[in-house]
Amino acid sequence: MKKHNFSAGPCILPQSVLQKSAEAVLNFNNSNLSLIEISHRSKDFVEVMETAKSLALEHLGLQNKGYQALFLQGGASLQFLMTAFNLLENKAAYLNTGTWSDKAIKEARLLGDVVEVASSKNDNFNFIPKNYTIPSDADYFHCTSNNTIYGSQMQDFPETEIPLICDMSSDIFSRQLDFSKFSLIYAGAQKNMGPAGTTLVIIKEAVLGKVSRTIPSMLNYKVHIEKESMFNTPAVFPVYVSMLTLQWLKDLGGISVIEKINNQKAELLYNEIDRNPLFEGFIANKEDRSKMNATFTITNDELKASFDEQLKQSGINGLNGHRSVGGYRASMYNALPLESVQVLVSIMQAVEKGA
Template sequence: MEQGKRAFNFNAGPAALPLAVLERAQAEFVDFRGNGMSIMEMSHRGGVYEAVHQEAKELLKELFNVPAGYDVLFLQGGASSQFAMIPMNLLQPGKVAAYVDTGSWAKKAIKEAQLIGETAVIASSEAEHYTRMPSLEDIQVPAEAAYVHLTSNETIEGTQFQAFPNTGDVPLIVDMSSDILSRPLDISQFGMIYAGAQKNLGPSGVTVVIAKEELLAASPNTIPTMLRYDIHQKNNSLYNTPPSFSIYMVNQVLHWLKEQGGLQAVQEHNEEKANLIYDAIDSSQGFYRGVAVPENRSRMNVTFRLTSEDLEKSFIKQAEQEGFVGLKGHRSVGGLRASIYNAVPKSSCEALVQFMKQFQQQNS
């Protein structure tokens, strides 16, 4: 199927999936590799599914070059459940959970942690209306910190950390829901990273956690079984029925990422896509205005405004008529947003830039 028959999908999540992955899944949907049934119909205790499950783990470790001493979990409940699970498992008595406030998703994580125990906001960009990320120098780690938590990419505001703070012996925990696997990273600098799959990894339904085994083993036995990392780690994420089809799809996306040349090639492609759109914004002589400061612009979520809300509404309406989907900004901030995750092809970004230029000519 050609791109011309598919929407230009700029949805923030659930988001675009690689066409090649969708076509492979379609071919295997009814009869998975000659087993006479869909993978959705198989027991998660059976060898066929377990092989897919384990392969997804190993591919993730390979692509990210995950060092020894870390494990991968496939959980449920999205990143939003991790907001509570992290302090429940890791915030020990007498310690404080240290958070960096960067916008909408960071604030949700902070709110959940405050329900569990003592929480401190150690850096914030609220005064700048979350148009930037706090500088690394502003992130000072308290001596009593159990961990430091930050959000690598704020989907709603369109800001992204380009580097991460050194937190020493205090585990750095990062919500990477909207930019995981978009670039190579040194995983050893993190105690834990986690991500809902529905932006860059696959369909909704599965949440990936990559963490040091010592952190996963630290769960107190006073919290519910399903919320304990150690239970999931000991059972290879098979303690209960996993979201098997979502994990199968993650497996397929990981294969696709490897076929693209790995994360260095993916990063270069993502930067090309983002630069196309940011260049169109910056060269528009003020017709379009980027929301985030240039040094913290997201490579995943391009947020921008026009000179009036009426003009923005007209932009969205005309864009939809031309087959562009998902360009309306989040309801909490308004404006416009193009989410250009790994699976969004460069051709979609080129088509968007062409539309932006035409719209400017018509309305200048």
């Protein structure tokens, strides 16, 4: 039976990417060697790394604009600390919209003063704060574009004279933005780009070298730039799969094409959530809803068992909400086909008819 994979992360990947990566594990580039046993400094893998970095910058429209792409390790969680180590001299401003931004704030406070410009924490993160003021004397402003756990997403980003930093782990490459507004973007690959194990960092070189502290080599962006993401042995397989996924996206037509598909998927599901009295969305303001992670609950507990059984029978996987929130979460990343959302919606309608 076909599986419809709504997993929040590790994410669904294109079937063609899975096929090519599986082949590379057995025989990479017809070398009769596995991708995961060759030297990371071999010509074949260096080419993979360079292609992956180039494709990332190309998709974001940041080639030849003073930006560098890095593939590092430690997930977005390590970037919470690396961002502060490299950029926080005195004070930083943070917008708190979910669990991950809350964790980023905690790490930054180890290294300096953090101003929380706004937060939706007291309302269980069910909206994106608006109309906040960013202190002009802060070293940078940090936000999280999409909140996988609660299902909210920033639709607009503030205009600010200080560097704009964004954790885009769960919606990078999913929609068109003016990415040149950002001085640093980071994203764990496992949400919308590849398997767990590598993290993409896009950084404007001009913002580096302005803190007085000594930065440990492993946490220093300048070191990783100089070593071309090879300061330590990179996560070879995740980088390769990320490269294949970025190439798949390019062959599809790029971000402009996938954004239209993502909008279709989100509109289809949210229209059903709003129409069907048996389901209720988690996010208070419709304009704050995530197009990547739709969170919702079933309003009649007596029908939950029936709904869950129909999901299972239809091959739907990964729809359970995060353990801290409950309910359901449909993660509709780039590689999820529209057909999978249509199957989910049909089950929601079937449960309504049988009620």
